[in-house]
Amino acid sequence: GEDVEQSLFLSVREGDSSVINCTYTDSSSTYLYWYKQEPGAGLQLLTYIFSNMDMKQDQRLTVLLNKKDKHLSLRIADTQTGDSAIYFCAETSTDAGNMLTFGGGTRLMVKP
Amino acid sequence: DAGVIQSPRHEVTEMGQEVTLRCKPISGHNSLFWYRQTMMRGLELLIYFNNNVPIDDSGMPEDRFSAKMPNASFSTLKIQPSEPRDSAVYFCASTPSALNTEAFFGQGTRLTVV
Numbered sequence: 001g002e003d004v005e006q007s008l009f010l011s012v013r014e015g016d017s018s019v020i021n022c023t024y025t026d027s028s029s030t031y032l033y034w035y036k037q038e039p040g041a042g043l044q045l046l047t048y049i050f051s052n053m054d055m056k057q058d059q060r061l062t063v064l065l066n067k068k069d070k071h072l073s074l075r076i077a078d079t080q081t082g083d084s085a086i087y088f089c090a091e092t093s094t095d096a097g098n099m100l101t102f103g104g105g106t107r108l109m110v111k112p
Numbered sequence: 113d114a115g116v117i118q119s120p121r122h123e124v125t126e127m128g129q130e131v132t133l134r135c136k137p138i139s140g141h142n143s144l145f146w147y148r149q150t151m152m153r154g155l156e157l158l159i160y161f162n163n164n165v166p167i168d169d170s171g172m173p174e175d176r177f178s179a180k181m182p183n184a185s186f187s188t189l190k191i192q193p194s195e196p197r198d199s200a201v202y203f204c205a206s207t208p209s210a211l212n213t214e215a216f217f218g219q220g221t222r223l224t225v226v
Contacts, residue, residue, distance in 0.1 A: 035217075042116075042203055042217035043155075088155065099168065100145070100205075100215060102155040 004103035006089050011109045018076040020106045022089030025070060032065060034074045035088040037105070043088060046074070076108075084110045116218035118204050124224045130192040133221045136185055137206030145215065146179055146189050147203040155203075161187065194225045 004024045012018045024032070029051050035043040049056045049063045049072075056063045062075040072091075076083055089103040117136040125131050137144050145160040159169040161181045169179070176195070181187040191198055201222050205215040 042219045043205075043215075045214060045216065048214065099157055099160060101157075104154040 004089055004091055004101050006087075006103040006106045008104070009107050009109070011111065012079050013111050014079060014081055016079055018074075018079045018083070018108055018110075020074045020076075020087050020089075020108065022072040022074075022103055023070055024072065024089070024091050024101075024103075026091055026093050026101070027070075028093040029070075029091045030094055031092050032063075032072050033088075033090040033092075033100070034061075034063065034072075035090060035102075037086045037088065039085075046087075079108075079110050081110045081112060084108055116204055116206050116216050118202075118218035118221050120221060121219060122222045122224075124226065125194055127195055127225055128193045129225075130190065131194045131198075131223060131225075133189040133202050133204075133223070135187045135189070135204030135218060137187070137204070138216055139185065141206035141208050141216075142184065143207045143209065144181060144187050145205040145207075146187070147205065148200045149203060149220070150200045158189070158202075191223075194223075196225045199224050 006022045031048050033048040034046045036046050037043050047058050047061050049065050054065050060077045064073045086105040086107050088105045090100045092100050119134045143162045146158040148156050148158055158171045159179045160167055164181045177191055179189045201220045203217050203220045205217045207215045
C-alpha cells in the first residue's frame with residue numbers, strides 16, 4: 001500500500017520556528033493534510049493543500065509541497081507551548097477511493 | 113453543529129465481552145470512517161461508509177469486528193468477543209462527501225480490555 005512517513009519527535013524553544021516534515025509515496029495524491037492531536041483528544045484538521053499547489057500560508061502555518069520529491073512540510077512560526085502536540089501528515093488520492101492515509105505522527109515538544 | 117460525537121469516551125471491559133462503540137457524524141456529511149489508534153500501529157483505517165453503505169472494510173482486523181450504519185446519523189462498531197489486544201483509541205470521522213476528504217474527527221473512545 002501507499003506509505004506516509006514522518007520523523008517521530010521534534011523539540012523547539014518557544015518563539016522559534018518549527019518545521020515538521022513528511023514524505024509520501026503515492027504519485028496520485030490529490031490532497032495532503034496536516035492534523036494536530038492534543039493529549040486525550042481527537043484529530044483536528046489544521047490545514048490542507050491541493051496537490052497542484054506548492055505553498056499555502058494560513059496565519060502562523062506555512063505548508064510547502066515538493067511534488068517531485070513527494071515531500072510535504074509544515075512550518076509553525078513563533079511556536080508556542082500550546083503548539084505542543086502530535087502532528088499527523090495525511091494524504092488522499094482518487095486511486096485510493098479518497099481514503100486518508102496517515103503518517104505515524106511527529107510529537108512536537110515546545111520548551112519555554 | 114456539535115461536531116462528530118462518539119460514545120462512550122472510555123470503556124473498560126473484560127475479555128470475552130461484547131463492546132459497542134457509537135458515532136454520530138456531522139449532520140449533512142455522507143461519508144463516515146472508523147479508525148483505530150495504537151502506539152504500535154498508529155492510525156489504521158478500519159472501515160468507511162458512503163451514503164450509509166460500507167465501501168471498504170479491508171482494514172477490519174477480524175470477524176470479531178463488525179460495523180453498521182443504519183442511517184445517515186448513526187454508526188456502530190462492535191467487537192464480539194473482545195480481546196486485550198483490541199485495547200486502543202477508536203476514532204470516528206465524517207466528511208461532507210466522498211470527493212471532499214476534509215475529515216472531521218470525534219474525540220475518540222478509549223477502549224481497555226482486561
